[in-house]
Amino acid sequence: MPDPPPLLTLRGIGKSFLGVRVLDGIDLDVAPGEVHAVVGENGAGKSTLMKIVSGGYAPDTGSIEVAGARRVLRGPRDAQRAGIGIIHQEFNLLPERTVAENVHLGHEPVRHGLVDRRAMREHTRSLLAAIGETDLAADTRVGRLGVAQQQVVEIAKALALDARLLIMDEPTAALADHEVELLYGLVRRLQQRGIGVLYVSHRLTEVFDLSDRITVLKDGRLVTTVDTADTSTDDLVRHMVGRELSSYYPDRAAPDDLGPVRLTVRGAGNRKLRAVDLDLRAGEVLGIGGLQGSGRSALARALFGVSPFTTGDVTLDGRPVRLRSPRAAVRAGIAYVTEDRKGEGIVPRQSVLDNALLAGRAVFPARSGHAARTRRVRDLLAAVEVRAAGDDQEIRFLSGGNQQKVVLARWLALDPRVLLFDEPTRGIDVGAKSAIHDLVRRLARDGAAVLMISSDLPELLGMSDRIVVMRDGRIAGELPADATEEDVVALAVGHAPEADR
Amino acid sequence: TDEPGGGPGGGSTSAAGSGTGEQSKFFVQADYDAELALLGATPTGPADKPWEQMLNPTMVDTTTFRKAGPHKLCFSNAALNNPWRQVGFKTMQAEVAAQGSRISEFVHVDAEGKDQKQIADINDLLGKGCDALIVSPNTTATLTPAVEAACKAGLPVVVFDRGVSTKCPVTFINPIGGYGFGHVGAEFVSQKIKPGGKVLALRILPGVDVLETRWSAAKVAFDKAKVDVVGVEFTDGDPAKTKKIVDDYLQRYGTIDGVWMDAGAVAVAAVEAFQDAGKPVPPINGEDQLDFLKVWKDKGLTAIAPTYPTYQWRTPVIAALRILDGQQVANPWKLPQPTITQDNLDRYLDPGMPPLHYAMCGCTDLPGYPQRWK
Amino acid sequence: MQLVQRRPSSPRRVRLRPGGVLPILALLAVLLVLVGIRQPDFLDPPSLMSFLGRSAPVILLAAGQYFVIVSGEFDLSVGSLVTAQVVVAARLIDSDPARTWPVVLLLLVFGALVGLVNGLVTTRLRVPSFITTLGMFLILVGAVYLWSDGAPKGGLSEEFRRFGRRAIEDVPLLGRMPYALLVLVVVAALAVLLMRSDFGRTLLAVGDNPRTAQLSGVRVWRTRTVAFVLSGLAAAVAAILLGGYSGVSFQAGAGLEFGAITAVVLGGVALGGGRGSVVGAMLGALSLELLFALMNFYGVSGALRSTVQGAIILLAVAVSATRSSSR
Amino acid sequence: MSALSLLPVRRRVPGVFVALGLTLAVGWLVVLVDGGQLFNQATTVSLLHVAAGLGLVAVGQTLVILGGSLDLSVAYVISLSTLVAAETMNGSDGALLPAVGLALAVSAGVGLLNGLLVTRFRVNAFIATLGVGLLLKGYLDSNYDGPAGTTSPALVQSLGYQRVGPVPLSFLLLLALTGVVWFALARTRFGHHLVAVGGDPEVARLSGVRNDRVLVAAHVLCSLCAGLAGIYLASRLGSGAPRVGTEGLYDLESIAAVVIGGTALAGGRGGVVGTVGGVLLLASIDAIFNQLEVDAFFKQVIRGVVIIAAVAVYARRALRKAAS
Ligand SMILES: Nc1ncnc2c1ncn2[C@@H]1O[C@H](COP(=O)(O)OP(=O)(O)OP(=O)(O)O)[C@@H](O)[C@H]1O
Ligand SMILES: Nc1ncnc2c1ncn2[C@@H]1O[C@H](COP(=O)(O)OP(=O)(O)OP(=O)(O)O)[C@@H](O)[C@H]1O
Ligand SMILES: [Mg+2]
Ligand SMILES: [Mg+2]
Numbered sequence A: 001m002p003d004p005p006p007l008l009t010l011r012g013i014g015k016s017f018l019g020v021r022v023l024d025g026i027d028l029d030v031a032p033g034e035v036h037a038v039v040g041e042n043g044a045g046k047s048t049l050m051k052i053v054s055g056g057y058a059p060d061t062g063s064i065e066v067a068g069a070r071r072v073l074r075g076p077r078d079a080q081r082a083g084i085g086i087i088h089q090e091f092n093l094l095p096e097r098t099v100a101e102n103v104h105l106g107h108e109p110v111r112h113g114l115v116d117r118r119a120m121r122e123h124t125r126s127l128l129a130a131i132g133e134t135d136l137a138a139d140t141r142v143g144r145l146g147v148a149q150q151q152v153v154e155i156a157k158a159l160a161l162d163a164r165l166l167i168m169d170e171p172t173a174a175l176a177d178h179e180v181e182l183l184y185g186l187v188r189r190l191q192q193r194g195i196g197v198l199y200v201s202h203r204l205t206e207v208f209d210l211s212d213r214i215t216v217l218k219d220g221r222l223v224t225t226v227d228t229a230d231t232s233t234d235d236l237v238r239h240m241v242g243r244e245l246s247s248y249y250p251d252r253a254a255p256d257d258l259g260p261v262r263l264t265v266r267g268a269g270n271r272k273l274r275a276v277d278l279d280l281r282a283g284e285v286l287g288i289g290g291l292q293g294s295g296r297s298a299l300a301r302a303l304f305g306v307s308p309f310t311t312g313d314v315t316l317d318g319r320p321v322r323l324r325s326p327r328a329a330v331r332a333g334i335a336y337v338t339e340d341r342k343g344e345g346i347v348p349r350q351s352v353l354d355n356a357l358l359a360g361r362a363v364f365p366a367r368s369g370h371a372a373r374t375r376r377v378r379d380l381l382a383a384v385e386v387r388a389a390g391d392d393q394e395i396r397f398l399s400g401g402n403q404q405k406v407v408l409a410r411w412l413a414l415d416p417r418v419l420l421f422d423e424p425t426r427g428i429d430v431g432a433k434s435a436i437h438d439l440v441r442r443l444a445r446d447g448a449a450v451l452m453i454s455s456d457l458p459e460l461l462g463m464s465d466r467i468v469v470m471r472d473g474r475i476a477g478e479l480p481a482d483a484t485e486e487d488v489v490a491l492a493v494g495h496a497p498e499a500d501r
Numbered sequence B: 001t002d003e004p005g006g007g008p009g010g011g012s013t014s015a016a017g018s019g020t021g022e023q024s025k026f027f028v029q030a031d032y033d034a035e036l037a038l039l040g041a042t043p044t045g046p047a048d049k050p051w052e053q054m055l056n057p058t059m060v061d062t063t064t065f066r067k068a069g070p071h072k073l074c075f076s077n078a079a080l081n082n083p084w085r086q087v088g089f090k091t092m093q094a095e096v097a098a099q100g101s102r103i104s105e106f107v108h109v110d111a112e113g114k115d116q117k118q119i120a121d122i123n124d125l126l127g128k129g130c131d132a133l134i135v136s137p138n139t140t141a142t143l144t145p146a147v148e149a150a151c152k153a154g155l156p157v158v159v160f161d162r163g164v165s166t167k168c169p170v171t172f173i174n175p176i177g178g179y180g181f182g183h184v185g186a187e188f189v190s191q192k193i194k195p196g197g198k199v200l201a202l203r204i205l206p207g208v209d210v211l212e213t214r215w216s217a218a219k220v221a222f223d224k225a226k227v228d229v230v231g232v233e234f235t236d237g238d239p240a241k242t243k244k245i246v247d248d249y250l251q252r253y254g255t256i257d258g259v260w261m262d263a264g265a266v267a268v269a270a271v272e273a274f275q276d277a278g279k280p281v282p283p284i285n286g287e288d289q290l291d292f293l294k295v296w297k298d299k300g301l302t303a304i305a306p307t308y309p310t311y312q313w314r315t316p317v318i319a320a321l322r323i324l325d326g327q328q329v330a331n332p333w334k335l336p337q338p339t340i341t342q343d344n345l346d347r348y349l350d351p352g353m354p355p356l357h358y359a360m361c362g363c364t365d366l367p368g369y370p371q372r373w374k
Numbered sequence C: 001m002q003l004v005q006r007r008p009s010s011p012r013r014v015r016l017r018p019g020g021v022l023p024i025l026a027l028l029a030v031l032l033v034l035v036g037i038r039q040p041d042f043l044d045p046p047s048l049m050s051f052l053g054r055s056a057p058v059i060l061l062a063a064g065q066y067f068v069i070v071s072g073e074f075d076l077s078v079g080s081l082v083t084a085q086v087v088v089a090a091r092l093i094d095s096d097p098a099r100t101w102p103v104v105l106l107l108l109v110f111g112a113l114v115g116l117v118n119g120l121v122t123t124r125l126r127v128p129s130f131i132t133t134l135g136m137f138l139i140l141v142g143a144v145y146l147w148s149d150g151a152p153k154g155g156l157s158e159e160f161r162r163f164g165r166r167a168i169e170d171v172p173l174l175g176r177m178p179y180a181l182l183v184l185v186v187v188a189a190l191a192v193l194l195m196r197s198d199f200g201r202t203l204l205a206v207g208d209n210p211r212t213a214q215l216s217g218v219r220v221w222r223t224r225t226v227a228f229v230l231s232g233l234a235a236a237v238a239a240i241l242l243g244g245y246s247g248v249s250f251q252a253g254a255g256l257e258f259g260a261i262t263a264v265v266l267g268g269v270a271l272g273g274g275r276g277s278v279v280g281a282m283l284g285a286l287s288l289e290l291l292f293a294l295m296n297f298y299g300v301s302g303a304l305r306s307t308v309q310g311a312i313i314l315l316a317v318a319v320s321a322t323r324s325s326s327r
Numbered sequence D: 001m002s003a004l005s006l007l008p009v010r011r012r013v014p015g016v017f018v019a020l021g022l023t024l025a026v027g028w029l030v031v032l033v034d035g036g037q038l039f040n041q042a043t044t045v046s047l048l049h050v051a052a053g054l055g056l057v058a059v060g061q062t063l064v065i066l067g068g069s070l071d072l073s074v075a076y077v078i079s080l081s082t083l084v085a086a087e088t089m090n091g092s093d094g095a096l097l098p099a100v101g102l103a104l105a106v107s108a109g110v111g112l113l114n115g116l117l118v119t120r121f122r123v124n125a126f127i128a129t130l131g132v133g134l135l136l137k138g139y140l141d142s143n144y145d146g147p148a149g150t151t152s153p154a155l156v157q158s159l160g161y162q163r164v165g166p167v168p169l170s171f172l173l174l175l176a177l178t179g180v181v182w183f184a185l186a187r188t189r190f191g192h193h194l195v196a197v198g199g200d201p202e203v204a205r206l207s208g209v210r211n212d213r214v215l216v217a218a219h220v221l222c223s224l225c226a227g228l229a230g231i232y233l234a235s236r237l238g239s240g241a242p243r244v245g246t247e248g249l250y251d252l253e254s255i256a257a258v259v260i261g262g263t264a265l266a267g268g269r270g271g272v273v274g275t276v277g278g279v280l281l282l283a284s285i286d287a288i289f290n291q292l293e294v295d296a297f298f299k300q301v302i303r304g305v306v307i308i309a310a311v312a313v314y315a316r317r318a319l320r321k322a323a324s
Helices: A046-053 A076-081 A099-103 A117-130 A147-159 A177-192 A204-210 A233-241 A296-303 A326-331 A341-345 A352-363 A370-383 A400-412 A430-445 A457-463 A485-493 B029-039 B083-098 B115-128 B140-152 B178-192 B209-225 B239-253 B264-276 B290-299 B315-325 C011-016 C022-038 C045-070 C078-093 C097-124 C129-147 C158-165 C179-196 C198-208 C210-215 C220-246 C256-266 C278-298 C302-323 D016-033 D041-066 D074-089 D093-119 D125-143 D153-160 D169-187 D189-199 D201-206 D211-237 D250-260 D272-292 D296-323
Strands: A008-017 A020-030 A035-040 A061-066 A069-071 A084-087 A165-169 A196-200 A213-218 A221-227 A261-269 A276-281 A285-290 A311-316 A334-337 A418-422 A449-453 A466-471 A474-480 B071-077 B103-110 B132-136 B157-160 B171-175 B198-203 B228-234 B258-261 B303-306 B333-335 C167-171 C175-178
Touching: A008 A046, A020 A035, A020 A046, A020 A061, A020 A196, A020 A221, A035 A046, A035 A204, A035 A233, A046 A084, A046 A165, A046 A196, A076 A084, A084 A147, A099 A117, A099 A147, A117 A147, A147 A165, A147 A177, A177 A196, A177 A204, A177 A485, A196 A204, A204 A233, A213 A233, A221 A233, A233 A430, A261 A296, A276 A296, A276 A449, A276 A474, A285 A296, A285 A430, A285 A457, A285 A485, A296 A334, A296 A418, A296 A449, A326 A334, A326 A352, A334 A400, A341 A400, A341 C210, A352 A370, A352 A400, A352 C198, A352 C210, A370 A400, A400 A430, A418 A430, A430 A449, A430 A457, A457 A485, A466 A485, A474 A485, B029 B178, B029 B209, B071 B083, B071 B115, B071 B315, B083 B103, B083 B315, B103 B115, B115 B132, B115 B140, B115 D041, B115 D211, B115 D272, B132 B140, B132 B315, B140 B157, B140 D211, B157 B315, B171 B315, B178 B209, B178 B258, B178 B303, B198 B209, B198 B239, B209 B228, B228 B239, B228 C302, B239 B264, B239 C045, B239 C220, B239 C278, B258 B264, B264 B290, B290 B303, B315 B333, C022 C278, C022 C302, C045 C078, C045 C167, C045 C175, C045 C179, C045 C198, C045 C220, C045 C256, C045 C278, C078 C097, C078 C129, C078 C220, C078 C256, C097 C129, C097 C158, C097 C220, C129 D250, C129 D296, C158 C179, C158 C220, C167 C179, C175 C179, C179 C198, C179 C220, C179 C278, C198 C210, C198 C220, C210 C220, C256 C278, C256 C302, C256 D125, C278 C302, C302 D125, D016 D272, D016 D296, D041 D074, D041 D169, D041 D189, D041 D211, D041 D250, D041 D272, D074 D093, D074 D125, D074 D211, D074 D250, D093 D125, D093 D153, D093 D211, D153 D169, D153 D211, D169 D189, D169 D211, D169 D272, D189 D201, D189 D211, D201 D211, D250 D272, D250 D296, D272 D296
Parallel strands: A035 A196, A035 A213, A084 A165, A165 A196, A285 A449, A285 A466, A334 A418, A418 A449, B071 B103, B071 B132, B132 B157, B157 B171, B171 B333, B198 B228, B198 B258
Antiparallel strands: A008 A020, A008 A061, A061 A069, A213 A221, A261 A276, A261 A311, A466 A474, C167 C175
């Protein structure tokens, strides 16, 4: 143990929700200047623990000490007072308010008893600059921002507190690689200033790059705390999952697995996209790369009829289709797993089963009887390994990763011909991630055409049969499966000449 | 608790009653005595035109208001939100039509039951060059300042139905009033029931002066007759609520021997509640609405219908014109308030008119009858 | 699906979760006991049946309101719709028995139509339903007064009134069976079935997160519009029963919209949508009606009634709300 | 209520003022053709008086609605406040200030009760304030048979009837109150926190906002505004009136004015300036119809249509804005 008292000491933390034990006897400490990573499967209790430390939940048992002094945190405000800041896994932002207002919510700077708007703007600007985000105006409404920019705002919001201990619950889930680099720099600077960081992530590379120590949680219990230097990825995975994971990515499609062209897009565009040409073949996984705001999600949303193409043509299996609404897209056999799970993926207060049945119920009258449909969805929920107290549990009580799996099951139940995945494994643990990767590959092998957007470059490179990189609403170029991360980044930032297609 | 002091009137008696509760703060013994005396008085004026008759009139001089016609009459109306006011207003419009060329323009503003709006309305009318102003106040006390302002503007003001607490209008027109109404019904019910019988009192809503006086007179009568008033309930004028209340009281007490109510709106519903429960309809009072009169006749009820005649809506127009002619008018102008009994029931029951029409409209001789009221 | 921990997922926990019907059942039981103490013969079958029959319109309105509320909207127009329907029925039937059925049909169509307009204005023109239905409330009240010149005309036929007023007498066991109760039972069964169907589930999803619902292929606007139509239909049926029970008056529907919303919330349905059961909503309405009867039996004085009513509603909702909350 | 609108609406709406301008222009023309004058002194004064009464309530209502709550008890608070004020004054000018203070204190007490029910006891605002309204109704019904008390002449002459040109003092009071509230929303922590709580209570809580305090404060302020409206009405009516609030439909009309003014019923978006626009719009419609002597029921139909149409127009504008 380090000499100065630890910044944070947790002893015997326990928490139950509606009688279900979610955390049990967790001990953990963070020293000044230490980056302490917390890893574990989806639903292991990481976010719950972080919310307890930041005052969002009250623990049932156990004690919290901050810098050696015992604290009872009656709410987030108490935690802020104690110098604890948090970047939440789910965004905690008000879409109707500006960036500056969001960043300072709860602790607005005042002068003569009045909110000092100028100070607020300037402080926000400097915080954003510190994360390397210089072209995000402080008085933009947050609702207008894309997911990645919202993530940046969320980070700035936590930094604004000037905390002694900063909790980061999957801060990079929505970030692209170069932004992750910037975040690394930030964390190191914080570290140098003696600030402790609790870092939760499913990206083990980050964990190894950043942390001094790693704590592994499993099913609400502490498995082990290890020094990062003394452990390896395989060890960590074994602790987390309880078994070895042999290979990360399934085999790619063999040339004769590829079917005919299923989806073609010609000269299509809308307010965000221009001159998009695209071919998607049955049996292939087409990866879409690009920086944040490059139009990847816009492409998926256009294909799914959320904000449809206004020009150009789309054909599906050779027939022209007009994808004017999500419903039309679903009927045409297209499925879309959105990147904003909380806002667009789940119906929070409905059960797991109802969530999984939603699309089927809405669009197709039960083809082979209600009972059969329910049985099939139950099988799918089991197949994607959803962890819940039961399929009648409200989905909002599931961990983020498990929610994502339920959303996947919803679409799989429809046997879609084209699957649009927008960051499908965001916030998903290693075990489940590889399960999802297998699933995606299996779907392709069974003849579906998969379009997968991912900001996780290793995943993009590991999963795709072909990679299309977008920039400024256009397709910047196409890369073969054996491209490197550098190739993708070069295309995305526009340094390399656009490759022929 | 926080007893409001010094409402209009104030001197309240509190006879120890059985279940009738405390006497209303609106109860004024002197007014009560006066109204009861008026019930027996003989009106002056044409016998076939009760709306021109006066009870114990004191005439006032109006020569200062004399003006050459035709006239512009303005009317600030409290509301048009119930059948009584509807029938009344139609009668008033017909009266205006009947006056022909004597009235050049008749301006009507409806305050929709809002004091605040009526104050604004009156203020507004003052800017419109009216020759006379007729006001049917929404609330006595609260409209007093506005009416005073109108008097100060120099034009003759005629107030009817509810009064104002100022003497400045040229005249205040209304029938005998609530005490008379309440007393007649309560006397009838107490006389017809067996001693110790149970009476249910149904009221529309609390806090409306006209209705308060009706109940306070009934209370005096019931207390005097030592009637057991088992309940005083508010119905909001809602027949469904009325039926439920009567139903529950029937269940609670087994029988109800008499029903008194402060307005006829729910009379038929009350009667139906007894019928539906398979019980005989006890002595009951209603009002001069035709649906009640019809049930009364069809089912042979023991009933009475005190009235608050809608023909009083004719009188303000007549009064205003007389004032503008410089003729004397009575102030206050007390109109007779007939009661419909078993004996004269047939005279008032006109099956051709709609169920919620008021028999005492005095409108049969007006232009457009009966179409205008259908 | 894997179960993290099976042990506490007993049925008890499931029913106790927010939005369940347990709290309203408890309230209902307390009220029944209180009535039973004061007025034991109220619980005799015939009298209980009559009570259920006369409560049927309000319960139906609560069911209708439930569909709208659970989809995330409000319907403030139901009270005025009931009034309008009763007045229209009286004028059209004009005491002619032969017109009864055509008019009943017309009322249903009219109710559905008003619901449709509410729904389309809310969903297609994106006017908040509070405003849409408040506007509709003003329009209906104004129009019906205008149309009937300020006083209801005509009359309802005995055939029409039968639905709300009469009963099948001498039924074994139950004593009597009001027609209104029959109608209620049928409609309630339909409502429960509907909420179990795909439509019902979708409706809940729409109320919970319309964005997700839309991105799952739900036609959100259509679903919500249907909810409004259902509310309009429920108001039509309620109007037929209520007109039958108490006859024509402008007061027929006054204040019913607030009663219905109160009942729905009392029944554990969340305003804002996405949670609660139609059975709870109907039980909420029944509890309110029972509360009124209770006050009649205990002779709570007329003017104090609203105080007692307000206090009991606040208490009931506060108790169930604080019990189900956790941090 | 949360999902009334999926689409973001720009904050600086007051598009209601466009509707107001149009309404006044068309109204002026129609009244002119009818042979009248819309903007004569008497009419303008009446219009502004009506607006002042509703406006005072609606400004308070804006606060609670912005915070994601609602107050249906305002109508009863108004009535209560007229009575407390008028009875305490009892016609004497000396008791003016204590009476005003007492009326406001009682109103604030009701607001506190509303606030505590909504926060501590987690009763939905709709039900909580409806219930508190019923409690007050019971009190008023059983204790008052009609108007009571007498407003001090000084108050009647000042707040009630004093005016500067065609602008009544009460309307100036409304403008001042609006200014204060606008400033509070834009420039105080309370304002920022209130809008945050209305936008997303969980986000606000996790950001360290003390939601409960903020909401309780909003409810107290709302009731204070209703109390102020009551004092104003007492000054107009000359006495306390137990039904003036409900007869005036101040509960529903204030909410309608707030929503017409562009504030989202779900909370978190809108402002007090729009509310005043909404109030003026409603009052203008009234004034125009009054001038034209339109039948009250026809007027009600038109009002219903105009309210829906006005909001529909903003909704469309917002839709187009969001699409661009
Ligand atoms: N408010 C709540 N009510 C009930 N159960 C909850 C609640 N919040 C979380 N849980 C349960 O607690 C468990 C732990 O959830 P938590 O969000 O902490 O997991 P996590 O480790 O952060 O997972 P992920 O990696 O997917 O984010 C899950 O089983 C979840 O269902
Ligand atoms: N909830 C939403 N509602 C409406 N539009 C949305 C929503 N979420 C995302 N969008 C739109 O989709 C776009 C996301 O695609 P964008 O053009 O930002 O490219 P991207 O590369 O997918 O960026 P990112 O990495 O942030 O997902 C956003 O700009 C936004 O306008
Ligand atoms: Mg988590
Ligand atoms: Mg994206």
